[in-house]
Amino acid sequence: MEWAGLINYGVFMLTLAGIYAVMTLGLNLQWGFTGQFNIGIAGFFAAGAYASAILTTPPSADHLGGFDMPIAVGLLGAVLVSGVLALLVGLVTLNLRTDYLAIATIGIAEIVRLFLKNEDWLTNGVRGVAEIPKALSTTPLDPALADLLVVLAALAVVYGLLERGRRSPWGRVLRAIRESEPGTQASGKNVFAFRIQAFVLGSMAMGLSGALYAHFTGFISPEAFDPEFITFLVWVMLIAGGSANNRGAVLGAMAIWAVWAGTEFLTGKLPAEFTTQAGALRIFLIGVLVQGILLWRPEGLLPERQDGKKRG
Amino acid sequence: MLSIRTLSKSFGGVTAVDECSFDIARGSITGLIGPNGAGKTTLFNIAAGFLKPDSGRILLDGQDITALSPHERFHLGLVRTFQLPQTFQRMTVRENLMVAPPEQSGENLFATWFLPWKVAAEEKRVREKADEVLDFLEIPHVADELAGNLSGGQKKLLELGRCLMTDAKMVLLDEPGAGVNPTLMVKLTAMIRRLNEERGFTVCIIEHDMDVITELCDPVVCMSQGAVIAHGSMADIRANEDVLEAYLGGGRAAAGRGGRAT
Ligand SMILES: Nc1ncnc2c1ncn2[C@@H]1O[C@H](COP(=O)(O)OP(=O)(O)OP(=O)(O)O)[C@@H](O)[C@H]1O
Ligand SMILES: [Mg+2]
Numbered sequence: 193m194e195w196a197g198l199i200n201y202g203v204f205m206l207t208l209a210g211i212y213a214v215m216t217l218g219l220n221l222q223w224g225f226t227g228q229f230n231i232g233i234a235g236f237f238a239a240g241a242y243a244s245a246i247l248t249t250p251p252s253a254d255h256l257g258g259f260d261m262p263i264a265v266g267l268l269g270a271v272l273v274s275g276v277l278a279l280l281v282g283l284v285t286l287n288l289r290t291d292y293l294a295i296a297t298i299g300i301a302e303i304v305r306l307f308l309k310n311e312d313w314l315t316n317g318v319r320g321v322a323e324i325p326k327a328l329s330t331t332p333l334d335p336a337l338a339d340l341l342v343v344l345a346a347l348a349v350v351y352g353l354l355e356r357g358r359r360s361p362w363g364r365v366l367r368a369i370r371e372s373e374p375g376t377q378a379s380g381k382n383v384f385a386f387r388i389q390a391f392v393l394g395s396m397a398m399g400l401s402g403a404l405y406a407h408f409t410g411f412i413s414p415e416a417f418d419p420e421f422i423t424f425l426v427w428v429m430l431i432a433g434g435s436a437n438n439r440g441a442v443l444g445a446m447a448i449w450a451v452w453a454g455t456e457f458l459t460g461k462l463p464a465e466f467t468t469q470a471g472a473l474r475i476f477l478i479g480v481l482v483q484g485i486l487l488w489r490p491e492g493l494l495p496e497r498q499d500g501k502k503r504g
Numbered sequence: 505m506l507s508i509r510t511l512s513k514s515f516g517g518v519t520a521v522d523e524c525s526f527d528i529a530r531g532s533i534t535g536l537i538g539p540n541g542a543g544k545t546t547l548f549n550i551a552a553g554f555l556k557p558d559s560g561r562i563l564l565d566g567q568d569i570t571a572l573s574p575h576e577r578f579h580l581g582l583v584r585t586f587q588l589p590q591t592f593q594r595m596t597v598r599e600n601l602m603v604a605p606p607e608q609s610g611e612n613l614f615a616t617w618f619l620p621w622k623v624a625a626e627e628k629r630v631r632e633k634a635d636e637v638l639d640f641l642e643i644p645h646v647a648d649e650l651a652g653n654l655s656g657g658q659k660k661l662l663e664l665g666r667c668l669m670t671d672a673k674m675v676l677l678d679e680p681g682a683g684v685n686p687t688l689m690v691k692l693t694a695m696i697r698r699l700n701e702e703r704g705f706t707v708c709i710i711e712h713d714m715d716v717i718t719e720l721c722d723p724v725v726c727m728s729q730g731a732v733i734a735h736g737s738m739a740d741i742r743a744n745e746d747v748l749e750a751y752l753g754g755g756r757a758a759a760g761r762g763g764r765a766t
Contacts, residue, residue: 353617360623361602361610361630368592368603374554375590379604379666380578381611389613436594498596498650 203336205453210343211404213445214350215422216429217438218397221354224436224496225363226390227370228286229294233398233426234419235301238308239277240270240399241406241417245321246314248407252323255316263327267346267403274399277304278392286387301419309414320413324406339408346404347442350397355438357393366390367436421475425452428478432485434492443493451481505530505706506582506674511550511560512730513543520546521557522730528674533700533707535721535738537714539751543730544710545587548676552584553577564674579606581673585666585680587710589659593652597643600651600662601634602627604669637668640695642688656683664692668699675699677709681716693719714752726751 215233222228244266249258261269277300285296308315315321328338357363365386368376376383406412425448433444455477459470466473485493506528513521521543528534536544549555551562553574561570569577592600608630609615610623638644641661646654651662660683667675677696681689693716699705711717717724717738724741726734728750734741741747 356616356620357613360613360616361608361627362613362616364595364599364603365611367595368600371592371594372590374586375592375666376603377554377574378552378578378584378586378590380575380583380606380670381603382573382575393613496594498599498648 200336203340205449207336207340207343207408209446209449210340210347211401211408212426212429212449213347213442214343214401214404215398215426216433216441216445217347217350217354218394218401219426219430220394220435220438220441221357221366221390221397222394224430224441225358225366225370226387228387228391228394229291230297230391230394231294231423231427232281232297232299232301232419234417234422235297235304236274236277236395236398237402237405237422238301238304238414238417238419240274240402241412242308242315242321242402243273243399244270244403245324245406245412248325249321249323252316252321254319255312255321256314258321258323263325263407266407267400270399270403271396274402275392275396277399278395279388282388282391286391287384301423305414305417305419308417315414318414320411320416321406322411324410324412326410327407343404343408346400350400351438351442354393354397358438362386362389424475425478428482430492432482432492434494434496436496437492437494440492440494447493448478448481452478505532505565506551506708507561507563508547508551509561509563511547511557511562513546513550513555513557519730521550523560524727524730524732525560526725526732526735528706528708530706531700531704532722533696533709533720535717535724536708536710536727537712537717537724537741537751538727538733542727542751544727545678547727548584548678548708548710552582552676554584578670581671582676583667583670583672583674584676585663585678587678587682589656589663591651591654591659591662593650595651596648597651597654597662598631598634598638598647601637601665601669602630604666605630605633606670633669637665640668641665642691657685657688660684661688667705672705674706674708677707677711679710679712681711681713689713689716696720 215237219230219233222230246255246257247259247261247269248263248266250260252258281296281300285293309318326335327342331338365376365381368379369383369386373383429444429448430441432448434440455474459473462470508524508526511521511524524547538544546555550557553572561568564580564582569580609626616623635644635647638647643658643661646658654662660680664680681692684692696707697720700707709721722737723735724738725732726741726747733746733750734744
């Protein structure tokens with residue numbers, strides 16, 4: 193393989209890793225800082241992807257719209273749709289214990305999946321939505337490079353906003369909720385309101401990530417959102433990278449994605465009769481890797497930082 | 505200031521609070537005593553909004569607050585501490601305190617994004633305030649320690665510190681002295697008195713240490729098996745047959761008991 197091919201491959205992989213990093217940052221807000229157990233990540237991701245796709249594709253007889261809007265509008269729409277979805281889930285469940293939230297998030301992810309699959313008028317069902325426009329297509333930039341730039345820019349914005357939130361009194365209240373809900377109530381905070389904000393904002397990041405993915409691949413179908421896989425991978429990225437550390441979340445996404453891609457080479461070397469088991473083997477390898485990381489660094493690669501300690 | 509009106513609460517078969525009624529006068533330091541399991545903590549939980557009563561009402565300054573949530577009561581000036589400290593373990597001691605002050609503009613996400621200088625200026629003040637409170641509690645050296653690493657007594661102090669970060673009108677202290685060393689306990693007692701006299705906190709304090717109660721409290725309310733069995737000055741309480749029977753036990757021995765049961 194020549195250098196050009198290698199670089200192309202690197203750009204492709206980095207773009208996907210960036211998309212996952214946005215999702216991981218969203219989960220970090222929910223789990224790392226607030227202690228919310230979301231295992232329906234794929235649902236918000238898919239909702240965002242479809243929202244942006246439907247908003248930006250040219251008119252089509254196959255599905256709702258398309259509305260031929262600029263991509264920026266699509267991204268905004270994705271954020272709004274996933275946010276509203278999270279708001280609905282949150283209003284119903286966030287007063288309950290975290291295990292109920294977990295069940296509710298699985299439920300909503302499943303509902304989204306079935307909905308995308310069966311509501312042909314909206315999503316063209318299993319045939320999917322095609323002709324999703326590419327970002328920056330009017331510029332002379334190489335399309336792959338343009339995708340990477342857009343994803344990295346989005347990642348930077350999400351990181352910046354969440355990191356500023358983390359350092360603020362707002363983030364402090366979220367961490368307090370994670371540590372002790374009664375203690376936070378006794379400190380006069382409206383725990384429910386903060387929980388909703390964290391859950392909605394985190395899910396918006398997941399929706400944005402979905403939209404980035406849709407514009408990156410140009411085609412989406414329900415098959416593209418294997419919920420177990422996406423949710424599993426994002427959790428692994430966060431735990432390995434370092435829960436409650438935004439830089440850890442990004443690092444985890446990059447590292448795990450690199451390893452994930454690496455395992456493809458590995459399983460590619462297997463004899464043909466094992467190809468059906470290859471997928472499971474890759475997931476197994478990732479599982480072993482995470483076990484290893486957690487034995488070596490129980491809090492992940494970059495553990496939670498205490499600003500007070502540093503500035504002390 | 506705070507009126508408890510025929511409050512009842514049961515857990516399954518256990519009636520933890522049984523038609524309790526009493527008033528806490530503005531400016532007073534009211535003691536709440538009674539044997540283990542008498543329902544004192546449960547009563548605090550209801551008063552502060554952490555538990556819903558089965559029946560009865562709570563009034564703060566004449567306003568019915570029975571339906572309000574804990575944070576709403578907090579903003580009316582009703583602040584409580586926990587018998588079992590509810591510290592934020594994986595946050596520094598200073599951060600634990602910095603959570604408490606109300607109306608921090610940095611708790612609004614948009615302010616943190618778009619008005620960072622305003623938030624930073626406020627943060628500086630909140631931080632200074634937290635350091636003052638830590639000095640006052642004589643634990644400034646652990647400011648940057650994670651709260652989870654504190655000793656039991658230090659955690660109790662941190663609980664109390666949370667009240668000091670606010671402008672409470674009425675504070676409910678659930679055994680603030682349990683696990684605190686005797687020297688510090690003397691200081692704590694003096695501090696509670698000062699808070700009462702200088703900052704005008706009305707205080708209701710649960711404590712098993714009768715020395716503290718005798719020193720600080722007038723009046724004293726004694727509960728047993730969920731019900732108020734006596735209400736009056738410490739001298740009255742000491743002379744009360746029911747109280748001797750249920751709690752203090754064996755007459756004069758009570759004064760020196762100083763038990764630290766939790
Ligand atoms: N959440 C709960 N669920 C079930 N029972 C409870 C609960 N909270 C309290 N109880 C019961 O209510 C009764 C009163 O308990 P409470 O904690 O109010 O006592 P207390 O007077 O504070 O005792 P102590 O002096 O030991 O702190 C006890 O019998 C206790 O077992
Ligand atoms: Mg108690």
